[in-house]
Amino acid sequence: MSELETLAAELDAADELAWLRTRFVLDDAVYLDGNSLGALPVSVPGRVADVVYREWGELRIRSWEESGWWTAPERIGDRIAPLVGAAAGQIVVGDSTSVNVFKALVGAVRLADEAGDSRRDEILVDATTFPTDGYIAESAARMTGRTLRPVTPAEVPDALSSRTAAVLLNHVDYRTGRLHDLPGLTEAVHRAGAYAVWDLCHSAGALPVGLDEHGVDLAVGCTYKYLNGGPGSPAYLYVRHDLQPRFDSPLPGWNSHARPFGMHPAYEPVAGAGRGRVGTPDILSMLALEAALDVWHGGRDRSGGGEGEGVTIESVRAKSLALTDFFLRCVSAYVPEGRVESLTPATHAERGSQVALRCDAAADVMKRLIHQGVIGDFRHPDVLRFGFTPLYVSFADVERAGRVLGETLGETLGVLG
Template sequence: MSETSVNAEATAASLSIRAEVLDAEDALGKLRERFTLPDGLVYLDGNSLGALPAGVPGRVADVVSREWGELLIRSWDESGWWTAPERIGDRIAPLVGAAPGQIVVGDSTSVNVFKALVGAARLVEASAGAGRDELVVDATTFPTDGYIAASAARMTGLKVVAVEPGEVPSVLGPRTAAVLLNHADYLSGRLHDLPGLTAAVHAAGALAVWDLCHTAGALPVELDANGVDLAVGCTYKYLNGGPGSPAYLYVARRHQEAFDSPLPGWTSHAEPFAMTPDYVPAQGAVRGRVGTPDILSMLALEASLEVWEGVSIEAVRAKSLALTDFFLECVEAYVPAGRVECVTPRAHAERGSQIALRGGNAAGVMRELVARGVVGDFRHPDVLRFGFTPLYVGFADAERAARTLGHIYG
């Protein structure tokens, strides 16, 4: 055996032992038992679809067979279906640093982005009058956010100004009405400065709207403490709500009285069952509701949130950083030099809970990783994304994923 092979085996043994030690010391390690995951699978795609919480199948079965099958329409009252959007919003609130009564669950992220942007434009128009005619948008945003922003701007008479998040302070001014930003970039995993950018937006007299899809459930957000005006997020990534689970809308309490939703549905009416021809908005975050709640997905989400019982989001963040640090160390040890490039920032303050690597034949490499039991995802044209959900991903998972990647590129 060559000296190179001996050194490689020694490195692998060392990293494998370290992973075992780290997993043994991990206070969150037992949380994996709260999820249903196939044996032997390394699942690093929770930034696209979270794993199945173990309590969800039974809850959904009960909703279908008993609440729907037996109680039928009585379940709107007797099973609490009607109040689910606000009740579940209050369960999400601590995970994003919000007090109760400010989050309503329902609709898709795209619909909620639309509500938030048009609502923000109307809030600014009502308070600041004419002159603020620019909507600043993250130029690197997930495409749908950009599409929705462009449509919202056309409807409200605003002009879209698209810049990268780091350039936002330089374009803010007396014409800025609102700013839409992603807390973490979907492609690279770069974490943007929510406190600093929110403060800059407010200093310019504008409103800050944040998309939390890639951070809620992975790290502290602190919406209230940072004075965020409106925020949206999905629930099927780090919150593990299931495919297509409903998104949520946060409206800071100070804006709720004046918040004018562009989609005034019957369930957000002050008297929804009066069926009056004139719309009168309900009080509080409820006015962010639109139509009949998607009860099956809604209650599956509620059951999924039970995995957070007794879990500190700060502890989740600490483990996330440790996992991604260790994964990068393993990649550097296992993957031949020059084969991949990390496009995720190394600095903790700029890193979400994913690692994105740029490499040759990325699509083929990801297919081979999946075939070998390591599930991440591919983003065109050459990016391998690995999402680390600390509730069910361990250090041995990180080591195995990097070692497998090294075998493929070796």
């Protein structure tokens, strides 16, 4: 056994979150793609079967009340809230991330409009953002008569002005894993009199966010990455308590009406975060998500697997940093010199829960890794991405991934040589 294998075993033996690994459906592969799709929690299949066969199959329409279907968007939002540093009553679950980005950004511009300052004719958007966020921002700007100005997060403080209505930023860069300064940038946006909208897709469930603590105005996020809600599981929208009475969604639907079953022709929004609802919730995927969140809240297993202690986001963050540190150490030890370059910041304050490595022939390298049971992903043109979900990734996984990467790149170097 090598020195790094021995160290991995010691780290796993001391890992206070190691017991959570049994709460997921895993195989012999090293799964480092949880930043794209989280692993399946063992409690989900039984819960989905119960929803399908009993709640839908037997109770049918009665389940909207008797099984709590109608209140699921707010109820599940309250379960996500502590994972992003929010008090209850500020998060509603439903729709996709893209739809919620649209609601939040247009809603932020409309909040700025209330001030009656016609000079606020500009939206700033993260120039490095996931493409869809940029597409949505461009559409929102055209719809609201604003000019869209792409800037990097580092350029935001100097780009802000009395013209700025809203700013859309990513907490963690999806390509490099860089963690941006949410507290500092939010404060800068507020000093300029604008509204801050944050995309939490690559941070929620991996590190502390502190929405309430840092006064974030609106935020959105997906649930199929570090929250392990399943493919296409519904996203969520955060609207800060004091802004909710003024939040004007660009997508008013019957689900967010104050009297949804009154079928009134005039729209009257419900009070609270429920203003973010639109149409009928996707119950099957929403309740699968709710079961997946049991892992965080005492590790409950609805199939009868017992009860564990609750999981804190602080403990998850500590393990995330330890995992990524160890991976970088393994890469340094195993990978031939000069074959990869880390795009992920070395400093903890600027690192999310993934490591991105620039590598020649990256697409082919990732295919080889996957064939050998180390599953990450590839981003055009030359980036290998490895996501570390602390709930189920072990240090032994990390050592194996670094070793296989080194062997693969060594073989590739030999072929190219």
